[in-house]
Amino acid sequence: MTRRNLAWIALAAVVVITLAIVAWPGGGKPSDAERVRSVGSELRCPDCESQSIAQSSTGTARAARADIRQRVASGQSDAEIRQAYIDKFGPSILLKPESGGLGILVWGLPAAALVLGAAGLVLALRRWRREPHLQPTDADRELVQRARPR
Amino acid sequence: MRHRVRWIALCAGVVVAALAVVAATQVGTDPRQDSNKSHLLGKDAPSYDLPTLDGGRVRASDLAGKVVIVNFWNSWCIPCQEEHPALVEFFRRHAADPGFAMVGIVRDDTESAIRRYVDDEGVPYTVALDPGAQASLEFGTRGQPETYAISPDGVIAGTQFGPSSVANLEDMYAAARGQS
Numbered sequence: 001m002t003r004r005n006l007a008w009i010a011l012a013a014v015v016v017i018t019l020a021i022v023a024w025p026g027g028g029k030p031s032d033a034e035r036v037r038s039v040g041s042e043l044r045c046p047d048c049e050s051q052s053i054a055q056s057s058t059g060t061a062r063a064a065r066a067d068i069r070q071r072v073a074s075g076q077s078d079a080e081i082r083q084a085y086i087d088k089f090g091p092s093i094l095l096k097p098e099s100g101g102l103g104i105l106v107w108g109l110p111a112a113a114l115v116l117g118a119a120g121l122v123l124a125l126r127r128w129r130r131e132p133h134l135q136p137t138d139a140d141r142e143l144v145q146r147a148r149p150r
Numbered sequence: 151m152r153h154r155v156r157w158i159a160l161c162a163g164v165v166v167a168a169l170a171v172v173a174a175t176q177v178g179t180d181p182r183q184d185s186n187k188s189h190l191l192g193k194d195a196p197s198y199d200l201p202t203l204d205g206g207r208v209r210a211s212d213l214a215g216k217v218v219i220v221n222f223w224n225s226w227c228i229p230c231q232e233e234h235p236a237l238v239e240f241f242r243r244h245a246a247d248p249g250f251a252m253v254g255i256v257r258d259d260t261e262s263a264i265r266r267y268v269d270d271e272g273v274p275y276t277v278a279l280d281p282g283a284q285a286s287l288e289f290g291t292r293g294q295p296e297t298y299a300i301s302p303d304g305v306i307a308g309t310q311f312g313p314s315s316v317a318n319l320e321d322m323y324a325a326a327r328g329q330s
Contacts, residue, residue, distance in 0.1 A: 046292045047258075059258050059283035060291065067287060088290040092185045109169055116162050123155060 036069050039081050042096050052095055173327040185292055188309035195220075195300040196288035200255065200278040204266060207279045208316040209252055210304070217326040218317065219252040222291050224259035230294045230295045233253035233313035234271060249302065250323075253278050257286045257294045299326040 045061045053064045071081045085093045105122030201208045202258040221237060244250045252275040256264050265268035268277060280286055299322035307321030
């Protein structure tokens with residue numbers, strides 16, 4: 001195995017390990033309070049512009065937090081709670097786009113563009129490396145010799 | 151190698167074209183457009199049981215079988231003040247109808263400020279308080295004023311985000327009666 005291949009394998013290992021660390025779910029089952037905070041942070045406060053239900057102090061946001069707490073306690077899943085809010089307020093209640101339907105384009109296209117761009121870059125680098133390097137001719141050497149100060 | 155580069159260029163072109171199509175279909179579309187309309191239209195109206203300003207209670211179950219106009223408002227909201235004459239005029243037109251009820255639910259205000267407003271301006275229909283904002287949440291309100299027309303069988307038949315006129319209150323009333 002050449003040193004170049006080893007470098008590529010090392011780079012791939014670093015990428016895979018980094019992605020695994022980022023994507024790996026946190027340890028343990030979240031508590032009810034953590035779930036309330038997590039779902040509340042994904043939902044837009046209905047009567048303020050850019051805050052989540054978890055952050056906002058409006059009356060409706062406080063009522064929503066209490067409602068989410070009650071839903072969690074009654075055994076509803078996070079997805080069911082999110083859906084209840086979408087049914088009531090529409091998809092704009094979600095702070096992040098949905099990962100299905102048209103929303104998948106929002107997530108998928110940048111990722112696809114990134115992968116294609118990286119693949120293009122790798123191919124371009126390999127192509128440039130294979131191109132023959134220019135060698136100095138006798139005429140070039142003679143030119144340099146003449147230009148040198150005596 | 152050249153073929154591979156062509157394939158990648160083609161894929162990149164497809165991605166760019168797809169992005170262009172998405173962007174083109176979204177031009178002029180407010181991504182939060184659905185926040186300007188109620189998603190409860192045609193669905194069962196939420197249940198509520200609220201204290202009223204005169205010391206009683208108003209319950210959705212007590213108003214079953216009637217056309218109910220529910221208006222979310224408060225004393226400091228200028229559009230609410232602007233729509234107030236239309237609400238009063240509309241209520242006076244239908245007040246004698248035993249199959250009609252109207253409730254103004256206070257959203258995000260203090261009881262003392264509401265009392266002052268009611269004393270000064272006169273609100274002839276039931277004024278209910280929503281201390282825990284539960285009714286505001288259940289109706290999916292995003293602000294005030296917002297108005298909902300509920301049919302006698304408890305379905306939301308009309309909604310208005312922003313100030314109502316007598317004409318659109320009449321339209322919502324007719325829809326709730328099943329006359330539209």
